[in-house]
Amino acid sequence: MHIYKKLLSFLLLLSGVLSGSSQTPAIYKEEWSSHPTLHKMTDQENKQSAVVISDIRRVEFIDEGKEVAEYRTLHKIIHLNDNTGIEAFNKVYLGVADNNDIVDIRARTILPDGKVINIDKQNIKDLKEEDGNEYKIFAMEGLVIGSEVEYTYTYKRSPSWFGAQYMQSKFPVREALLEILAPKRLVFQAKGYNCRLASTDTVLGEKKIIDGKLKDIPAAEDEKYAVYKANLQTIEYRLSYNTESGNGQDRLFTWQEMAKKVYEFYCTFSDKEIEKTKDLVEANKWGKLGSIAEKIATVENFVKKQFATRKDIDAENAGSLEWIIKNKLASPRGIVRLYGAIFNQLGIPYQIVMTCSREDARIDRSFENWNNASDPAIYFPDTKKFMAPSELYTRYPFIDPYWGGQEALFCRPVTIGTFTTAIAEIRQLPLEDFSESFNRIESSLHLTPGLDTVVVDMKQSYGGYSAAYYRASISLGDAEQQRQVLKSIVRFGTNSENIVSSKIDNADFESYSKNAPFTVNATVKASEMVENAGNKILLKIGVIIGPQVEMYQEKARQFPIQIAYPHSLERFITLQLPDGYTAKNLDDLTFHNEYQDQAGVTMGFTSDYKVEGNTIKVHIMEQYRRTFFPLSDYENFRKVINSSADFNKVVLVLEKKG
Numbered sequence: 001m002h003i004y005k006k007l008l009s010f011l012l013l014l015s016g017v018l019s020g021s022s023q024t025p026a027i028y029k030e031e032w033s034s035h036p037t038l039h040k041m042t043d044q045e046n047k048q049s050a051v052v053i054s055d056i057r058r059v060e061f062i063d064e065g066k067e068v069a070e071y072r073t074l075h076k077i078i079h080l081n082d083n084t085g086i087e088a089f090n091k092v093y094l095g096v097a098d099n100n101d102i103v104d105i106r107a108r109t110i111l112p113d114g115k116v117i118n119i120d121k122q123n124i125k126d127l128k129e130e131d132g133n134e135y136k137i138f139a140m141e142g143l144v145i146g147s148e149v150e151y152t153y154t155y156k157r158s159p160s161w162f163g164a165q166y167m168q169s170k171f172p173v174r175e176a177l178l179e180i181l182a183p184k185r186l187v188f189q190a191k192g193y194n195c196r197l198a199s200t201d202t203v204l205g206e207k208k209i210i211d212g213k214l215k216d217i218p219a220a221e222d223e224k225y226a227v228y229k230a231n232l233q234t235i236e237y238r239l240s241y242n243t244e245s246g247n248g249q250d251r252l253f254t255w256q257e258m259a260k261k262v263y264e265f266y267c268t269f270s271d272k273e274i275e276k277t278k279d280l281v282e283a284n285k286w287g288k289l290g291s292i293a294e295k296i297a298t299v300e301n302f303v304k305k306q307f308a309t310r311k312d313i314d315a316e317n318a319g320s321l322e323w324i325i326k327n328k329l330a331s332p333r334g335i336v337r338l339y340g341a342i343f344n345q346l347g348i349p350y351q352i353v354m355t356c357s358r359e360d361a362r363i364d365r366s367f368e369n370w371n372n373a374s375d376p377a378i379y380f381p382d383t384k385k386f387m388a389p390s391e392l393y394t395r396y397p398f399i400d401p402y403w404g405g406q407e408a409l410f411c412r413p414v415t416i417g418t419f420t421t422a423i424a425e426i427r428q429l430p431l432e433d434f435s436e437s438f439n440r441i442e443s444s445l446h447l448t449p450g451l452d453t454v455v456v457d458m459k460q461s462y463g464g465y466s467a468a469y470y471r472a473s474i475s476l477g478d479a480e481q482q483r484q485v486l487k488s489i490v491r492f493g494t495n496s497e498n499i500v501s502s503k504i505d506n507a508d509f510e511s512y513s514k515n516a517p518f519t520v521n522a523t524v525k526a527s528e529m530v531e532n533a534g535n536k537i538l539l540k541i542g543v544i545i546g547p548q549v550e551m552y553q554e555k556a557r558q559f560p561i562q563i564a565y566p567h568s569l570e571r572f573i574t575l576q577l578p579d580g581y582t583a584k585n586l587d588d589l590t591f592h593n594e595y596q597d598q599a600g601v602t603m604g605f606t607s608d609y610k611v612e613g614n615t616i617k618v619h620i621m622e623q624y625r626r627t628f629f630p631l632s633d634y635e636n637f638r639k640v641i642n643s644s645a646d647f648n649k650v651v652l653v654l655e656k657k658g
Contacts, residue, residue, distance in 0.1 A: 027060055028181060029104065030075045030152045036110050038148055039079055045172070048219060050085030052173040053077040053148070057165055059237070061182040068183075070159040071103065075152035078171070086143045088171070093127070094136035096155045102136070107151035109142045117142045119151075161239035161253065162371040164361065167195070168233040173217035178235045180210040187241035191367045195233035210237070218558075224551060225637070226559040227359040236369050255368050258354070259411040259424035266336050266352050266376070267413070267422075269344075273321035277341040280325055292348055292382050296396050297513030299342055300387055304509070309335045309390055332390045336376050339389045343378075352422075353377040353386070355408035355429055357400070358562070363407050365426040373409050375400070377429070386429070393472040395512035397432060401465050401565035404431040405627035434566030434625040437464030440517075441493060443544050446576040451537055453527040456494050456544070460520045465565040467518040474507040474518075489520050492546040496526035535656050537581065541589075542650035544573050545620065550645040551638045561629040561637050569644075571620040577654065579614070584653045586611070589618055591643045595636045602626055603636070605643035620647065 045051045058073035080086050096102055107119035119138060127135045140149050167176045180188045184203050190212045191197070198213045212235045222228050240251055269277070281287060284302065289295045307328050317323040318331035324338055336352070343350045354373035356363060361372040377399050378387050385397035386404075394400060408429040411422040440461040445454050462470055473485045486504065487497050502522040511518065531538040577583065586609055594604030607620040622644055629637050 027062060027071045027103065027154065028058065028073070030056070030058070030073055030154065032106060032152065036108070036116060036148075036150060037114075038110060038112065038146075039077070041079060041081070045079075046081060048085075048172055049080075049082050050088060050171045051079045051081070052169075052171055053079055053175070055167065055173050055176040056179075057177065058154075058179045058181065059163060060179075061159060061186060063183055068159050070157050071154055072157060073104075073152065073154040075150075077148060077150045079148050080143060080145060082145055085171070086145070089149045090140050090143055092138055092140065092149075092151050094124075094153055094155065095133075096136050096157075101155045101157065103154040103156060105151075105153040107138065107140065107149075109140055110148040110150065111142060111144065112146040115142075160371070162237070162369045164234055164236045164369065164371065166229060166232045166234050167214055168217050168220045170219055170221070172219045174215070176214040176217060178212040178237075180212075180237050181207050182239075184208040185242055185244040186239055187243065188237055189240045189367070190235055190237040191364075193234045193236065193362075194231055195235075197235060212237075221555065221558055223553075223557065223559055224549060225561045225563055225641075227562045228559075229360045230358055230362060231559045236367065238367065238369055253368055253370055255365070255409055255424040255426060258368070258370055258373065258409065259422040262352050262354060262376075262409075262411045263413065263420070263422035265333065267340050269321065269337070269341050273341060274344075276322050276325050277338075278345055281342060281345045286342075286346060292380065293385070293396070293513065295346055295348060296343075296380060296383070296385075296387065297510070299339070299346075300389075300396050301510050301513075303335070303338065303342075304392055304395075307335065307338070309392075332376075336378070336389045339378060339387075349381050349413075351379045351381065351413065352411045353379045353408050353429060354411070355403045355406070357402040358406045359402050363409055363426065365407065375403055377403060377408075379410060392476075393468055395509050398465055398468065398512065401431055401627075404429045405565075431565050431627065432464055434568055434623060437466045437565055437567040438462070438517075439466050439567075439569045441544065441571045441573075443493065443572070444574045444576070445539075445541070445544075447530065447537070447539075447578050448525075451578060452530055452532065453525050454494075454529040454539070455500075456496075456522075456524045456526055456529075458490070458493055458520075458522050458524065460489055460493065460522075461517040462519075463515075463517040464567070466567055467512075470518050471507055471509055471511070474504060475509055486520065486522075490522050490524055493544050494524045494526040495528040495540075495543050496524050498525040498527075499523070500525060537578070537654040539575075539652045539654055540650075541573065541575065541618075541652050542648040545569075545571050545644065545648055548645040548648045549641055551641045557631060557634045560631050561634060563624055563627055566625050566627060567623070569620075569622040571618070573618040573620075575616040575618070575652075577614045577616065580657055581654045582657050583616060584655055586616065586652070588650050588652070589647075591647060593636075593639045593643045595633070595640070600625075602633070603629070603640050605640045605647075607647060 039053050054077045056075040060071045062069050078089050105121055109117040124136050124138045127137045165178050182188055184206055188210055190199055190210050195214055200211045202209050214233060217233055220232055286295055286299060289298055307330055309330050309332060313331045319334045319337055321338055321341055324330045324334050330338060355375050355377055356372045363372050378389055386399050387396040388394045388399040391400055407426050410425040410427060412425055413420055414423050442459040444457045447454055474482050486502055490499055491497055500523040505519040506516040507518060529540045529543050589607055589609045591605055591607045594606055595602050603624045605622045609616055609618045
């Protein structure tokens with residue numbers, strides 16, 4: 001369970017939100033035309049595979065006795081222009097696990113000749129996906145090009161006082177509407193992201209209604225080097241006031257309130273828990289280690305090796321440090337508490353930081369959506385570094401890179417007398433400098449006597465975030481997985497799997513704290529890199545940097561550029577020419593696309609060479625010093641990306657002298 005769900009249960013009791021009337025009013029029922037007609041498409045709309053004519057969503061909160069229930073409604077009409085559109089909407093998925101939760105469901109197909117096919121509710125099937133999510137699914141019948149799909153459903157769920165509705169998708173939308181209905185004592189607010197939201201706020205009888213309207217939403221392409229969900233036109237909402245609680249003017253669910261609850265949730269311990277943690281610290285002699293960084297790294301490596309983290313532990317044991325230390329098993333909440341108790345014993349100041357993936361959402365200092373603050377990291381003020389307590393594949397000071405490069409909620413402890421709580425600070429959660437995450441290739445090439453094979457002596461080094469996948473695969477994988485990883489690394493830089501010898505260094509997670517790069521040394525025979533054409537040898541030297549992404553698109557770019565983390569890719573290539581041969585097109589090795597602003601270089605791909613006798617030495621530097629580049633930088637970014645793709649295609653022409 002996400003932290004915000006448990007925190008909400010605490011705060012709701014305090015705020016009086018759950019105290020409603022004893023009567024249960026009827027929910028709003030969606031209108032359904034008895035004589036539906038097809039909608040006329042514009043010339044521009046006819047170019048789309050499907051067009052969403054209407055997208056109506058409703059979230060309604062109703063007093064049911066002393067409880068508040070939430071009902072969600074969706075009503076869509078979609079016009080289908082081709083087979084791709086039909087395939088996208090021939091099945092409807094409902095995010096509902098229990099049939100008893102479904103209040104209303106209707107679906108129909110409107111054919112071009114006016115015939116209407118109503119879907120039988122009995123045809124709803126259950127679906128459970130590999131990730132554990134459960135759905136109801138039903139198939140739309142009779143779909144043909146030019147037909148329309150219409151469906152509506154309402155279901156009941158436990159109330160959530162925050163939400164986000166992604167109103168944009170890969171198909172255009174003519175009109176979209178999000179309605180929030182609630183007893184008038186509950187004051188909700190809505191905010192649009194990546195859009196201009198037309199919003200109204202009215203009271204009708206005993207209900208307060210917020211309408212958020214969007215029109216002419218364009219189709220959203222899933223573009224390379226862009227986060228998709230976080231860029232969509234989205235409406236978020238939150239419960240901000242309860243006019244029947246306190247003076248009715250106190251804002252609910254502020255970041256400050258969350259910081260206090262986070263501190264209580266993660267950073268308070270019983271006397272028995274403190275004693276058990278003290279025994280653990282003394283048994284491992286962590287207090288005798290040198291620097292703070294060494295202590296943090298040692299503790300993290302120990303805990304992530306010795307303790308398993310699972311979400312299915314019962315609530316009674318989930319956060320108990322006594323039980324966790326005894327059983328070497330913890331819930332996500334429990335493992336964070338364990339780290340906190342250990343750092344307290346070691347006298348290491350720390351702060352809990354609540355963040356989220358910038359692929360999906362953001363933390364907005366002016367619009368407190370607790371749902372978005374779902375992932376806990378730990379910040380150490382003395383070192384100004386972070387760790388991710390529940391992420392097995394990362395090690396201090398590296399966290400999930402998508403957690404950083406954005407604002408997050410820092411819960412800074414403060415003590416007043418004998419009482420300690422936390423103060424909320426919304427500020428940047430920085431990632432490590434670009435120089436810390438790298439891939440460095442050092443390759444020496446020479447041809448065999450038959451001039452039909454290249455022998456490559458390579459050293460590939462990976463540091464920081466760039467090393468995470470390989471370390472996890474080698475450290476946690478079996479022998480076969482390790483062989484496959486080695487093959488993929490070698491194949492990446494040679495197109496060959498003919499490995500003569502190989503060696504892997506610093507594959508363990510502890511190497512993070514030692515700042516030792518994950519390294520592969522290998523000697524490879526690569527006949528794939530050579531072609532003979534009469535008295536010429538065609539040497540595919542660009543293969544050494546590996547296959548590269550190409551960015552060529554006819555449509556205008558929609559979204560700004562985002563990459564996972566700042567990094568560099570440096571290559572040193574040494575080519576020994578065969579006796580009696582010379583390279584004819586060395587200038588093909590030269591590229592220079594580098595860009596900067598007032599702060600210095602932002603990104604670039606540069607390459608050059610020099611000739612020393614029969615030896616050609618090539619140096620390449622590709623770098624991306626930021627995670628975010630605005631749309632105005634897109635053309636420059638594309639040129640840098642395509643430079644690496646173009647270098648990968650470089651073929652040197654070797655000719656016999658004289």
